[in-house]
Amino acid sequence: MINAVLVFNNAGQPRLTKFYTQLETSVQQRLISEIFTLVSHRPSGSCNFLPLPPLLASSGTSTTSSEPHNDVPSLVTYRHYATLYFIIISTSTESPLALIDLIQVYVEALDRLFENVCELDLIFNFETLHATLGEMIVGGVVIETQLERVVEGVRMQGKVAKRPVNEGRGGALGMGGMGGNFAWAGR
């Protein structure tokens, strides 16, 4: 199963964190930064799989060494798009190559929803980000891999999603501050 989906930018600032197991906030942060250190050091053209970050490795290897256990997260797959890193942490029951495709589907779905998605969209619509993810993965299990259906699913629940994009973007340009732009969500 999939243990976590993370999105952060080139500076390591998280844009989306979704853990399918409950985890302390501080531990989450440590994990994110560890993965970020790993990921940011990789030369371009290297493969999309990371060695386990220390936090996972330390707890993981002791169990995996005795017997390979399918419950232990053992695979960190990432993809790099422009300014964003998309990361999926999963157990060995997922197929590594398929996960790369899954990230692709996710990004394409976002692109479809936002039209030319950029990092700013994700900041101001991070709720939509979650909604999209919710259409694809529930509780760590992939439920949908077809782009159209994912997009359709999100549109069905959030007609609002598209409008605020423009509002938010305009607001961002105008005010330049992120705090003021949250107001849309309630409207």
Added chain:
Amino acid sequence: MDLKATALLKLVYLEMFGHDMSWASFHVLEVMSSAKYLQKRVGYLGAVQSFRPDTEVLMLATNLLKKDLTSTAPTTMSLPIITLPHIITPSLALSVLSDLLPRLTHSHAAIRKKTIVTLYRLALVYPETLRPAWPKIKERLMDEGEDPSVTAAIVNVVCELGWRRPQDFLPLAPRLFELLVDSGNNWMAIKLIKLFATLTPLEPRLVRKLLPPLTSIIRTTPAMSLLYECINGIIQGGILGSGDDSAGGEEIATLCVTKLRGMIMVEGDPNLKYVALLAFNKIVLTHPFLVGQQEDVIMDCIDSPDISIRLRALDLVVGMVSSDNLMSIVGRLMRQLRNSPFESKSDHMDDGPVIIEPAADSDDEAPEATIRPDKGTAQAPPLPDDYRIDVIGRILEMCSSNNYGNLVDFDWYIDVIIQLIRSAPIQSQASMAKESTSRDGVDISQKIGNELRNVAVKVKAIRPYAARAAESILLSAYNDSSSQLSASSGALRPVSWIVGEYAQYLEDPSSVLTALLQIIKSAPSADGLIVYLQAVPKIFSLMAGDENISWTAEQKMMTSLLMARVIHTLEPLAMHPDLEVQERAVEFTELLKLAAEASSGQEPTTDSVQQDAPLLLTQAIPSLFAGQELNSVAAGAQRNVPIPTGLNLEEPIHPNLSRLLHAVDSYSFDEPDHDEFEVYYHQQITVSLGAVEPAANRLGEAPPEEKVHSYQQGGEDSYLDPDIVARRRAERAERNKDDPFYIAPNDEVSGTSTPLHNILQSNNGQELDIDAIPIMQLDLGKTSLVSDKPKAKKSISSKARQRIQVAADETLATSGMSTPRNGDSDNSADGSQRPRMSKAKQSLLQVDSSNIGAISLDDDGTGGEIDYERQQREEAEMAKAVREVERLRLEMQRANERIHAAQGVSLEGTVVKKKKKKAKPAVAEGETPVVVKKKKAKKPVADDGEGNVADVPAAVVKKKKKKKAKIDEGVVAEESGVSGTVEGA
């Protein structure tokens, strides 16, 4: 409320940056209960991101969740469905199950598939929920007309469940097979293949059926991922290994390997390289020769710039090594180590601060949110130290595997080791300390040194060469200050042990001695000092103790000079804070002082008089070190030594110890440092057991102890009660019987044998039987025996420690009692416990599914059901006992309300209502009245209703609730009938 929702959304965003928002959980709940969908969605998002199992408002959320689950709008309905997996607890699982089950037949495919997954997560925390849910899920799976994406979701869930209890899913195989062949969905196909890979070991016939479609997929599919998973499935399913039709098996294996080879060869796609190496790693376990053929491409991967690929290739290389290719592989790795630049430390430091604050949007971050620069994380192209260490570890592993079975040329190996010691990354003290806590307590250069020592001990033929290698390493450490080696390098310890133990092979003992003395002066840590100290007298005894050299004036001069130098170096260490160092230094200085006295008293040979060198030099000192040949002992062997009966380590040393100790203080000794008590407490340490390494320590320790006794003649008897002395002797005899390193004192040990000495000798020496120690050869398989006597082992070592503690409290407060011995026994004790500990330790992010494995889904059998029933019944009875009276009253009331409520169900969420709602799904089964009656009857006749109950598992849950109350059948029947109407309406 709008404001609140907005604020909550911001809060959730901040939470992502590491700010705790658990304080807001009640507000989350408020927003969740908002009537507007968008606000509700924010609320649920907040719940997903911030609720933890211990969040208290979760209890309050139950009703809300149940309500939203029954909402009419599919979007609203899906909110709780996708939220539940994140916040689920066993009690919550039980209470929402009944609302979730009907969603499996919801008209929206999206709802259906989400429900299925949620049910799976429910089952993870509370396996019993799977029982009613499974038949329905299966029904969905079997339905040909079902939406393909729902089927895919089911397959995903089945796949997740599959590896936990494969046998339960065998009956589904035909349907799954059909899906595999027909569906065009790659994702699902991959999952199916994975599932089949877990099923085939249970049902060998599947293999024959699976092979044709898999082969055709391999040959035809355009999707790399599917291709790869096919190969992977074939490997994991043991299809390669099944030897029944070997021709087909070979064919498919070759096909796989060629495809994988093709994947590695594909230029410009590192991902394929990576996964292909992963697959090779699995094949190598069963078909090493097939992988061996691909050596060329794999070796290319070792030089890949990508660290992930390198590591995988490295894994692989270790697996495919054989005596033929060992040298070339190691050579390649060595070249890599040599040629690539060291990652400079300054780089490291530069990276640090940049990395540190990726998430620092504000300054008041929680301290634990910031990470310290970790040496393990810097994976830059110039070889990171971590990788270096890994490579070196692998090289050693490859060479030493199978007890050096793959190694043909030991000279070459020694050269490799020397080279490795030079190229090993230096570790700072700090990282060494970290190392010793996190890993097996040995830094890499020490590992290399240990390897050299192992070779020296095990391979007699190579010993002179190894000793000379050690000599050269030591000399270069001393002479060449610019080299990588320093006194702190871990490699020097085993190396100096070698030069000491095999001093006779040294080319130039005197310069080695000089180097050692120099190193001792600059050595920072006590751990190292202990070993270095031990080597000094060994070399000295070799140099000075040669009988054949005539005792000329020149020789006398030289010897005394030598002794003066050694004494000069050792003397300051007599005040060393570490007890072990102190003790050894004192022992050796005293010994040498004595020898110096003797030699100065001995007239040199003149032309007229032939004089022998002092016996102390030629006989006594060398004999201290020339005991039995040391052999390597299996790591676990020591633990197999039985504890002698009658050994009571808990016995107090003396009932009135403190007085004694006090008395001792008033005694005046020649050397206060050297009193009997100290020696005594030191001896205790030898009880602790160890593996190969401490051999050196022990070896030297025991004999000097004898020496001391005879030196301080009668010291013990003079102030210890006779009974203590006697008991101590007995104890020591027993203790030493356990100590394979204890060397039998010969008569030659000292020319002036004292009565005490004789007693000791008869107690110790003659009884010592080295052959009685079980194992001499290092045998890796031996570790399985380790667990046999771990308890015994632990008790000994802990006792030993305790006694030391006593001493520390009373008189020896100056010392940090943490002698390396102590550490040793700690380590080994931990070692025996580690497997168990790690079992208990759960990985981060890991979903605990251990209990789901225990549940059987076999819906034909009744065994599981009975269990389930019983459990439910017990629960019910518990509750009943508490609330029976009230229950009765409520039940009556409920029956009344039922009738009124028939037209419309109000959702006030009172206990009463809940009960009623539960009844509904049961009714949906259509059989309820019968079942309920059976239920009643079942208490006396348990087996009666089994068949029925098994058929209607969903009903079972609800029935229990009803049964709790002792109402007569009439009421129940009526109640069900009424709720039946409710359902109808």
